[in-house]
Amino acid sequence: MHRRSFHAAALTAMFGPAAAATAAFPAPAGWVGAAWRGGQAPRRVLRGHAGHPDRAPAVAADTLWRVASISKLAxxxxxxxxxxxxxxxxxxxxxxxxxxxxxxxxxxxxxxxxxxxxxxxxxxxxxxxxxxxxxxxxxxxxxxxxxxxxxxxxxxxxxxxxxxxxxxxxxxxxxxxxxxxxAPLGMEAAFDPGRLSDAQRARTATLQRPGPQGWKAQTADLRAGPVPARAGADYRPGRNCQVLAPQGGLITNLQSLERLAEALRSCDPRLLSPTGHRQLRESIWRAQPGGQDDTHGGLFQAWSHGAQCFTDTAGADRLRSRGGLRGFGHLAEAYGLLGGLVVQPAQAEDPGWAMIYLLHGSAETPGRHSAFAAVEEAVMTELLDPIDLP
Structure with missing residues (x-):
């Protein structure tokens, strides 16, 4: 597929009516997402394919993705x-x-x-x-x-x-x-693709990027058969764990990420104490005008003990065009995948909310109201608008 802008009908089919009015970019090969407020059931969106659109099955809630830097939140x-x-x-x-x-x-x-x-x-x-x-x-x-x-x-x-x-x-x-x-959260997850079962490999997405000559796979097609283990019998813990890719090698699915996000939204005491939940959501670094910090084009404005804190700064980490939303979580960008897990935890009378998205195969055209890609802005609009946020 050649890189091109999609007309309104295509955008509406992939992201809903709001996207057609606000963005123009190549539709991704596939994407999954979920958002919910309070203790409601997640409202899921499942669109496109888990690989090359002409060869791969449709995405599903149990499709396994290499979720890149969301691994760091875990x-x-x-x-x-x-x-x-x-x-x-x-x-x-x-x-x-x-x-x-x-x-x-x-x-x-x-x-x-x-x-x-x-x-x-x-x-x-x-x-x-x-x-x-x-x-x-x-x-x-x-x-x-x-x-x-x-x-x-x-x-x-x-x-x-x-x-x-x-x-x-x-x-x-x-x-x-x-x-x-x-195990405590009941998540289906792995860091070593060599440890996936045949059934799990059959549900794993092969991440794509669009280019002048069409779709190009960025990760191995695990549906084709077993792959060698990243860490074999001679692996010795505590020497150098790079081979297991703690920075971005987590393989998991939307259903499992929903479990993590809900535990964080509800401040589940079985996961962390109130102090631990606070350490994740409260920043210990904030960007300062004219400072030396590397904000990645404004996308990073604040950070806690391992999570990005979203400050609703216009043109930077704003999550929706009209603003008004803050939260914490982690973004993902690698091998053609863009993703995010963002939570606003329940506090006092506010039940909080959560949002997750994983997409692959879209050009990273700049967004209009933030430092996110345009496709991410469209995805977040599609997910957040229906869940009745203030």
Whole structure:
């Protein structure tokens, strides 16, 4: 398919009437979403295909997606659960777990809070698909990755933190995430595609991007057959968990993300204490005019212990054109996928709300009222308008 703008009828069919009046962009290969207010059942939208539109099945609520950086929100919840269980101190140096001194060049001892809020000073370096060399983590290995210690979003933070969690618990990263989050919430989730069953592979989306020559797959077609395990029998937890992709390798579905979002919206005490829920929703960093922080074109305005805080700033992180919505959660962008999980938790008389979306195969045409892509603005309009928000 050639990249082109779609006329109003196509936009209406894919996103509803509001999108046709406000956006013009290539329709995605497929997308799923859900939104709800209070304890209502999620209102779901399921459109398009879980891969090449001419070859893949229609998307469904149980379609498994590689959800990219929404993986980091799952990690943050587990870190806070471990802190509440007395297994780690968010402000303590990570040296004892990692086996080396994790120090910024200015002498600061980096802790979990620094990594969760992207203020460690670590930066991603392009290494042909790897964020860091694959040998065991060390001070020497991290030396080229240090920069100024202001806010700058980096995937490497999640890899270092995931490796520390492995060393702390003596478990593979995917197994500790299963124990501390996925099993308690009843989520269908994995980090190693080699551990998916035949039935699960048959439900996994093959992410696409549109280009001049048509659709191009960005991830392996798992429906074609088994894939090698990312981490084999010789994998040793606590050395370097990059192979399990804690920064963006989570494979899960809309149904499971609804469970996580609802637990966060309702401030479920079985997931976190009131303090833990507050640590996720209250910012510890906020962008300042003229500051050195990297806001990703204005999209990032505030950050908590592992979650983005949406401040309703026009032209930046605004969630709907008329404004008025704030919340917290995490966005996703990788391999042709755009996504987000955003929650406004229940407080006093406000029952709160939640929204999730996952889409693939759309050009990232700039939006009109925010730093989101136009397709994301259309998706959020489609999801949020019907659920009777103020």
């Amino acid at each position: 990690q943050a919840v587990v870190v806070l659960r471990l802190a509440e269980a007395g297994r780690l101190d968010l402000r303590a140096p990570l040296d004892d777990w990692l086996g080396f001194r994790l120090r910024h060049p200015d002498g600061h001892a980096v802790n979990a809070r620094d990594l969760l809020s992207h203020r460690s000073g670590l930066r991603d370096v392009d290494r042909g698909g790897l964020y860091i060399t694959p040998e065991p983590l060390s001070a020497r290995q991290l030396a080229p990755h240090w920069a100024a210690r202001h806010f700058s979003y980096a995937n490497l933070n999640s890899i270092v933190l995931g490796t520390a969690l492995e060393a702390l618990l003596g478990q593979r990263y995917d197994e500790l995430m299963q124990q501390w989050l996925f």
